[in-house]
Amino acid sequence: MILDYETLKLVWWLLVGVLLIGFVITDGFDMGAGALLPFLGRSDEERRVIINTLGPHWDGNQVWFITAGGAIFAAWPAVYAAAFSGFYVAMLLVLFALFFRPVGFDYRSKVEDPRWRSAWDWGLFVGGAVPALLFGVAFGNLILGVPFEYDTFLRPTYTGSFFGLLRPFALLAGVVSLSMLIMHGATWLQLRAGQPIEARARKTVMVAGSAVIVSFGVAGIWLALGIPGYEIVSMPATDALPNPLAKEVVQAEGAWMANYGRYPWMILAPMLGFVGALGAILMAGAKRPGLAFTSSAASMSGIIFTAGFSMFPFIMPSITVPDVSLTMWDAPSSHLTLTVMFWAAVIFVPIILAYTVWCYRALWGRTTVEFIREHNYDAY
Amino acid sequence: MIGADVVDLSRLQFAITAMYHFLFVPLTLGLSFILVIMESVYVMTGKTIYKDMTKFWGKLFGINFALGVTTGITMEFQFGTNWAYYSHYVGDIFGAPLAIEGLMAFFLESTFIGLFFFGWERLSRRQHLMVTFLTAFASNMSALWILVANGWMQNPVGSEFSFETMRMEMTSFAEVLLNPVAQVKFVHTVSAGYVTGALFVLGISAYYMLKGRDLEFARRSFAVAAAFGLASSLSVVILGDESGYELGDVQKVKLAAIESEWETQEAPAGFTLFGIPDQENETTDYSVKIPWALGLIATRSVDEEVTGLKDLKVQHESRIRNGMEAYGLLQKLRSGQTDEATKARFNAIKDDLGYGLLLKKYTPEVVDATEKQILMAVDDTIPQVAPLFWSFRLMVALGFWFILLFGLSFLYCAKRDAGRKQWLLKAALYSIPLPWISCELGWFVAEYGRQPWSIGEVLPTHLSTSTLGTGDLWFSLAGFIGFYTLLLVIEMYLMFKYARLGPSALHTGRYHFEVGAAAAPMGGGAGLIPQPMQTHVE
Structure with missing residues (x-):
């Protein structure tokens, strides 16, 4: 084992962040475009244009989400267990919303009836908008702390309810994530869809980008002034065997800002969140959709790392029994599992990136209404 | 303590969602390789009809694939949402193959499936064939990793319990990967998928031949399916027999339950062809036995015994006492009393901890279990015999029927006579649902036969669930049943619609429903689709 346990714990914290960013950059644009589908596409052909810009890619994109979930299972089994069962109803709502996507894309245009097609269009809307919103709500709840506890045999029990998740700050976090995925989806459509969708997407980038800046800014101020964070008073060594019951944690005002004082370079993450969104607005306005897409991707990466940095080393704080909060030091798998998974990621992520790029290049180009007419029977 | 209804509802939900997911998986596994075969012939010969075959069967593949993806996400969520203690307890081992499946297989499959459908005009012939091959290869790799995970549930090798972290931890990744149970399950499962794909193509092609339309297309598809199906059905039975050997080695309870073997027979054991298992009295009535057969299947020898259920229960009783x-x-260790003597004694008997946990169902403290409770736990170690006994026999009988059907189809294809054998075509058509039945029976035997464990001899199922209320479970069950029923109706509607339409669905102008209307402009195609083209009238 080349890497020691402490380093691997840190590496996996980063890798989960990278997988989440991979997810929002790829799956994020098809969820965002799905959420925009009924509004930017005003006729059947226009909607098919939108769907066919996503058609070959949404499935590969979605694997970023699946793999992020699998990686959390493998690298942080305690988090996977406590979060997925704690957020039970919310997780199932996400899952049910995701049901509409594979079938929506593949089945929609296989039947001519306009009612059938319209129903699937709204299904794709739900499949894009609901997860985009609820992911943010889930993150907001992690920041606020989640009511859960452990018994001595480490069985997690969630003591809240679904409606308990809908706290104002968490809803604001939902607005941040929904607007950032819509911004991103709109940059994609500006890049890949023909007129008139391209023009509508351009305006949408500007509106959604502004929403990102405002909601992210408000969330930051709220976090600094009104949301207590969590602070570790004492804990076992960072390379100790993971045991979430062995540390002492307190809630403290402004604790989520402490890392920026300790490591000033971390301020780059929220700055990237703002600058990226601004860049997306400007580049969309300047009709440079490629740069708008890149800026939007940068903005989302910045926002995700902002959440990560603010909470570091916490992953899932407990609001009811702060001592059992899960951190990236005491939630991971064993040294061996982290090592095996590390090498799997080191080998396969570059390969995945390579063939994903090849696939996008092979299918590059604008999807237009004329294309849909020529491919009435074999396009989505 | 988790209520018994939460455990039952969680199991019901898992059974429904897993078995439903596996309605779509085997067709993906099998049909993807049939597409590779058809497209390879196209690339080698340049004959357009093989391209049309790839595209048409690919369309049906897509309809099926969409639901496979939909229901697959459920499977990944569900370990966390509904089996949180399981996820905590074994995530260190079980999570890794799932994550690697994503990295190694699912990305590849899902990226290239898009190119399969959208890349016909963008890629060269060879590139497209490579894309099709990689999709098929990746879906099979996917099955490998999932079965490595499942094989570990059956036979948890390469790991040990750690009291510090209160979970199972991996000690050897190689042992987990090369778990013999996982390997035999993998080849058996993908072969079953190939049979499913082959019979699907065989049966639908037979339908066109019975209707007397698109004969060139149907005959060629029929021939590909017959050859591929014959090889697959032989391998599914032979490799299934290999599974039986593994069972004899590491899953003795499941084997004895499948065979309804209450007593240890003298070697070599006979195979019970027929019988009525009686759980209460621990006998099998009216049994008809084939001498020697079970001994040969399970031990590959004539002198080793196959242990009966009664003797296994005696072994389990002593393991339960150790487990207490x-x-x-x-x-003691969890409360901080970690002296060397306690650790040493615990390490010596910790392999029986799982047996001790069986008592949690009856007494939360375990160590205070009464003799009666111990005996109840001993009874729990044996699954219900009759459902396993019958499911297994039906699955095997279907396996032999597939060999016969594909054998005859292949024979008459070779004689160029299959099109005239109405009885054979009808048999092929009406056999289409059978591989699904045998796949589901196989999974039932594998998973129900593993009870009372979620991880064999390590973690009992009743401890594995999340701490949820029955209300949560009713909500999710209602959601799954509602969505899945609706999706199945929609999928079947589309599948029947396109299968009936046949290659005319490609709108090439070369096939049955278009001939005669070939001069009509696109979209006017001879009433293929009942509704008029309203969408262009904007």
Whole structure:
């Protein structure tokens, strides 16, 4: 084992962040475009244009989400267990919303009836908008702390309810994530869809980008002034065997800002969140959709790392029994599992990136209404 | 303590969602390789009809694939949402193959499936064939990793319990990967998928031949399916037999339950062809036995015994008593009493901890179990015999029927006579649902036969669930049943619609429903689709 346990714990914290960013950059644009589908596409052909810009890619994109979930299972089994069962109803709502996507894309245009097609269009809307919103709500709840506890045999029990998740700050976090995925989806459509969708997407980038800046800014101020964070008073060594019951944690005002004082370079993450969104607005306005897409991707990466940095080393704080909060030091798998998974990621992520790029290049180009007419029977 | 209804509802939900998911998986596994075969012939010969075959069967593949993806996400969520203690307890081992499946297989499959459908005009012939091959290869790799995970549930090798972290931890990744149970399950499962794909193509092609339309297309598809199906059905039975050997080695309870073997027979054991298992009296009535056969299947020898259920229960009783002690020591260790003597004794008997946990169902403290409770736990170690006994026999009978059907189809294809054998075509058509039945029976035997464990001899199922209320479970069950029923109706509607339409669905102008209307402009195609083209009238 080349890497020691402490380093691997840190590496996996980063890798989960990278997988989440991979997810929002790829799956994020098809969820965002799905959420925009009924509004930017005003006729059947226009909607098919939108769907066919996503058609070959949404499935590969979605694997970023699946793999992020699998990686959390493998690298942080305690988090996977406590979060997925704690957020039970919310997780199932996400899952049910995701049901509409594979079938929506593949089945929609296989039947001519306009009612059938319209129903699937709204299904794709739900499949894009609901997860985009609820992911943010889930993150907001992690920041606020989640009511859960452990018994001595480490069985997690969630003591809240679904409606308990809908706290104002968490809803604001939902607005941040929904607007950032819509911004991103709109940059994609500006890049890949023909007129008139391209023009509508351009305006949408500007509106959604502004929403990102405002909601992210408000969330930051709220976090600094009104949301207590969590602070570790004492804990076992960072390379100790993971045991979430062995540390002492307190809630403290402004604790989520402490890392920026300790490591000033971390301020780059929220700055990237703002600058990226601004860049997306400007580049969309300047009709440079490629740069708008890149800026939007940068903005989302910045926002995700902002959440990560603010909470570091916490992953899932407990609001009811702060001592059992899960951190990236005491939630991971064993040294061996982290090592095996590390090498799997080191080998396969570059390969995945390579063939994903090849696939996008092979299918590059604008999807237009004329294309849909020529491919009435074999396009989505 | 988790209520018994939460455990039952969680199991019901898992059974429904897993079995439903596996309605779509085997067709993906099998049909993807049939597409590779058809497209390879196209690339080698340049004959357009093989391209049309790839595209048409690919369309049906897509309809099926969409639901496979939909229901697959459920499977990944569900370990966390509904089996949180399981996820905590074994995530260190079980999570890794799932994550690697994503990295190694699912990305590849899902990226290239898009190119399969959208890349016909963008890629060269060879590139497109490579894309099709990689999709098929990746879906099979996917099955490998999932079965490595499942094989570990059956036979948890390469791992040990750690009292510090209160979970199972991996000690050897190679052992987990090369788990013999996982390997035999993998080849058996993908072969079953190939049979499913082959019979699907065989049966639908037979339908066109019975209707007397698109004969060139149907005959060629029929021939590909017959050859591929014959090889697959032989391998599914042979490799299934290999599974039986593994069972004899590491899953003795499941084997004895499948065979309804209450007593240990003298070697070589006979195979019970027929019988009525009686769980209460621990006998099998009216049994008809084939001498020697079970001994040969399970031990590959004529002198080794196959242990009967009664003797296994005796072994389990002593392991439960050990497990009680292990549990008591674990309580001490968890409360901080970690002296070397306690650790040493715990390590000596911790392999029986799982047996101790079986008692949690009857007494939360485990160590205070009464003799009666111990006997109840001993009874729990044996699954219900009759459902396993019958499911297994039906699955095997279907396996032999597939060999016969594909054998005859292949024979008459070779004689160029299959099109005239109405009885054969009808048999092929009406056999289409059978591989699904045998796949589901196979999974039922594998998973129900593993009870009372979620991880064999390590973690009992009743401890594995999340701490949820029955209300949560009713909500999710209602959601799954509602969505899945609706999706199945929609999928079947589309599948029947396009299968009936046949290659005319490609709108090439070369096939049955278009001939005669070939001069009509696109979209006017001879009433293929009942509704008029309203969408262009904007």
